[in-house]
Amino acid sequence: xxxxxxxxxxxLLFSSLFLCALLLYSNSLRQQNKANLFExxxxxxxxxxxxxxxxxxxxVATLWHxxxxxxxxxxxxxxLEQRVREQRQQLLQLREVAQENNRLRKLLHFHEEANFPExxxxxxxxxxxxxxxxxxxxxxxNDGLRDGLAVVVAEGVVGRTIKCSxxxxxxxxxxxxxxxxxxxxQHNRTRGVARGKGDxxxxxxxxxxxxxxxxxxxxxxGTGGIFPKGLPIGKISNVIKHDxxxxxxxxxxxxxxxxxxxxxxxxxxxxx
Amino acid sequence: xKHLGLYLIxxxxxxxxxxxxxxxxxxxxxxxxxxxxxxxxxxxxxTPLAGAFYAWLLGCLLDVFCGTTLGLNGMIMLLIFCGxxxxxxxxxxxxxxxxxxxxxxxxxxxxxxxxxxxLCFSEQSQSSVLILNGLPAQLLINxxxxxxxxxxxxxxxKRSQRNKxxxxxxxxxxWH
Numbered sequence: 001x002x003x004x005x006x007x008x009x010x011x012l013l014f015s016s017l018f019l020c021a022l023l024l025y026s027n028s029l030r031q032q033n034k035a036n037l038f039e040x041x042x043x044x045x046x047x048x049x050x051x052x053x054x055x056x057x058x059x060v061a062t063l064w065h066x067x068x069x070x071x072x073x074x075x076x077x078x079x080l081e082q083r084v085r086e087q088r089q090q091l092l093q094l095r096e097v098a099q100e101n102n103r104l105r106k107l108l109h110f111h112e113e114a115n116f117p118e119x120x121x122x123x124x125x126x127x128x129x130x131x132x133x134x135x136x137x138x139x140x141x142n143d144g145l146r147d148g149l150a151v152v153v154a155e156g157v158v159g160r161t162i163k164c165s166x167x168x169x170x171x172x173x174x175x176x177x178x179x180x181x182x183x184x185x186q187h188n189r190t191r192g193v194a195r196g197k198g199d200x201x202x203x204x205x206x207x208x209x210x211x212x213x214x215x216x217x218x219x220x221x222g223t224g225g226i227f228p229k230g231l232p233i234g235k236i237s238n239v240i241k242h243d244x245x246x247x248x249x250x251x252x253x254x255x256x257x258x259x260x261x262x263x264x265x266x267x268x269x270x271x272x
Numbered sequence: 273x274k275h276l277g278l279y280l281i282x283x284x285x286x287x288x289x290x291x292x293x294x295x296x297x298x299x300x301x302x303x304x305x306x307x308x309x310x311x312x313x314x315x316x317x318x319t320p321l322a323g324a325f326y327a328w329l330l331g332c333l334l335d336v337f338c339g340t341t342l343g344l345n346g347m348i349m350l351l352i353f354c355g356x357x358x359x360x361x362x363x364x365x366x367x368x369x370x371x372x373x374x375x376x377x378x379x380x381x382x383x384x385x386x387x388x389x390x391l392c393f394s395e396q397s398q399s400s401v402l403i404l405n406g407l408p409a410q411l412l413i414n415x416x417x418x419x420x421x422x423x424x425x426x427x428x429x430k431r432s433q434r435n436k437x438x439x440x441x442x443x444x445x446x447w448h
Contacts, residue, residue, distance in 0.1 A: 010320050010321065013321055014320065014321070014324055014354065017321075017324050017325065017328060017350065018347070018350055018351075020328075021328055021343060021346050021347040021350050022347060024332075024342065024343035024346065024347075025341065025342075025343030025344055025346070025347050025389075025393070026343075026393070027343075028335075028341045028342040028343045028344075029341055029393060029394065032340045032341055033340065036342065038332070038336070038342070039335075039336045039342060042284075042333060042336045043336060045284070046284060046287070046288060049284075049288050050288065050292055053288065053292045053293065054292070057292075057296060124292065125288075125291040125292040125295075125337070126291055126292075126295045126300050127291070127337065127338050127339070128287055128290050128291050128307070128334055128337040128338035129305065129334070129338040129339065129345075130300075130301060130302065130303060130305075130406055130410060131339075131386065131399060131402060131403050131406065132338055132339040132340070132399075134338070134339070134340070136291070136337070162340060163336075163340075170337075172340060176340075177398040177399040177402065178339070178340050178394070178399075195398065196398070197398050197401075197402070198398075198401075198402040198405075202398075259299075259300050259301075
């Protein structure tokens with residue numbers, strides 16, 4: 001027996017490690033949205049790096065804009081160049097400020113319309129793989145966030161928080177395959193489940209007999225307990241009716257451009 | 273222990289680069305899978321048990337920043353390490369092409385194992401189409417990354433050898 005164990009030591013140890021890995025995975029499957037100690041620790045450990053990288057990115061962008069301006073200015077008259085440079089710099093800064101202002105005003109407008117407390121957050125990282133659709137935001141448990149909160153922008157639904165650490169949280173985007181949102185078509189109130197499909201979203205379990213056209217707006221139904229009612233999800237871009245079955249499948253073009261997320265609002269919960 | 277610390281630091285750095293620096297440079301949809309490349313390297317260069325543990329740990333680290341389930345990539349990286357270790361020992365590890373071959377097979381196996389695991393254990397069947405669609409591009413970018421790293425390392429190696437030779441020549445002159 002001992003001889004057998006010695007001879008197959010590597011294989012046995014590898015099998016035990018694989019069994020551990022499988023057990024960890026199957027255990028995690030039951031608690032997908034909650035961050036455990038390991039995840040919280042790693043997220044907390046890396047959050048300063050993300051903060052630093054985020055600020056460096058802003059600095060580099062500013063420097064780069066300044067550098068471009070400088071090289072352009074060198075080709076012209078010095079005095080004029082000075083004025084042009086200043087004006088261009090101002091213009092760039094103003095444009096940046098205007099864009100930021102626009103985004104924040106939109107968020108603020110959304111904030112005014114909504115009846116629940118929100119907290120603004122910045123997107124500081126995206127998902128490590130190309131297959132899943134999650135982002136990391138710079139707010140966490142310390143800011144009052146918890147797992148399963150709705151994340152939105154002025155255009156509509158972004159996703160929901162999963163795995164919150166003290167300073168950062170991850171957001172499962174609405175276009176991830178693991179994301180499911182209870183939804184309804186705005187004009188005829190047809191209910192369905194909006195499920196992520198990478199770049200698009202599909203609306204499943206919409207009754208076949210309901211009249212649906214491309215361009216119809218899809219909004220949150222407010223029945224899942226996460227998203228408030230009436231938030232835009234997107235517009236129907238394709239209607240697929242199979243030869244048989246009770247339901248039709250509808251493809252939705254999301255109202256939010258998930259590749260350009262910068263600032264988001266996290267809805268802390270419905271007002272008491 | 274030293275190796276474990278080193279791989280952890282490298283792994284965390286690669287993940288930070290992959291999630292916050294590379295999206296700015298190459299976009300969100302097309303990024304090299306740096307942790308997979310690191311695991312393939314470990315598979316070709318480490319001892320079986322330590323390597324398997326490093327691979328699993330790196331996969332779990334990746335899971336913290338990827339998808340929703342802890343352990344998914346951990347399990348897949350462990351299997352990829354095992355395959356690379358067994359396959360790599362049949363080849364001449366001194367040859368740079370082995371790493372390229374490992375990258376091709378590793379990327380394909382990673383995608384297939386991901387699809388298989390998601391189909392068997394979770395309800396994310398829609399992911400499989402997404403993963404299959406993105407596989408050629410992912411393969412191309414992983415190969416490009418490995419080629420670039422191999423080229424840079426060979427340039428650095430040549431330069432260090434040249435410096436060493438120059439140092440020996442100067443030493444001989446001093447001796448004479």
